[in-house]
Amino acid sequence: MTEQKTPDRFRILALGVGNTLMTDEAAGPRALQAFEAQHGGIPGLTCLDVGTLSFTLxxxxxxxxxxIVFDAARFRTAPGTVRRLEGAEMDAFVRSGSLSVHEVGLRDLLDMARLTGDLPPRRALIGIEPNEIGWGLELSAPVAAAMPAAVAAAVEVARRWRAEEEALA
Known part of the structure; x- marks a missing residue:
């Protein structure tokens, strides 16, 4: 028997991507931590700090x-700039190779999901332009200051998606 889709069964997965030992490379996990601390009670939300990714995901x-993916991303803008890319816009950016400052790619994971027919129909990247990447446990000042904007972008997306699901029910 197939599980009937209802708004209360709508599953949102939020991922924090990045190496927490490398200054602004940690933007994704730090933004995810703030998002979960402030909004982890969103129904159906699962938050995972996935480090530098793995095919097991x-x-x-x-x-x-x-x-929803939080990640440091090279937009060629001012450090700390937060951009939200959704759906096809996210896919194009991920495919461009510009997405991440780390080696293992989200592109491969999304392509695997696409090939198996399991790509979530709603997708968003919350990208934060890094200032510096090097060994260190602290975010640079512009990236640390961007955390509230990154969280707000994710909250807006999650709430809109849930409202769309409720409207369809």
Whole structure:
């Protein structure tokens, strides 16, 4: 028997991508921590700090109805700039190779989900332009100051997606 989709069963997966030992490379996990601390009670939300990614995440991504990814991303803008990319815009950016400052790519995971027919139909990247990448446990000042904007962007997306699901029910 197939599980009937209802708004209360709408699953949002939020991922924090990045190496927490490398200054602004930690923007994704730090933004995820702030998001979860402030809004972790959103129904159906699961938050995972996934470090520098792993192919074992493909199944977890495929089980979600919606995906939010926090990551340091090179937009060629001022350090600390937060951009929200959704759906096809996110896919194009991920495919461009510009997405991440680390080596293992989100692109491969999303392509695996796409090939198996498990790509979440709702996807958003909350990207934060890094200032510096090097050994260190602290975010640079502009990236640390961007955390509230990154959280606000994710909250807006999650609330809109839930409202869309409720309207469809």
């Amino acid at each position: 493909a199944e977890t991504i495929g089980a979600a109805d919606a995906l």
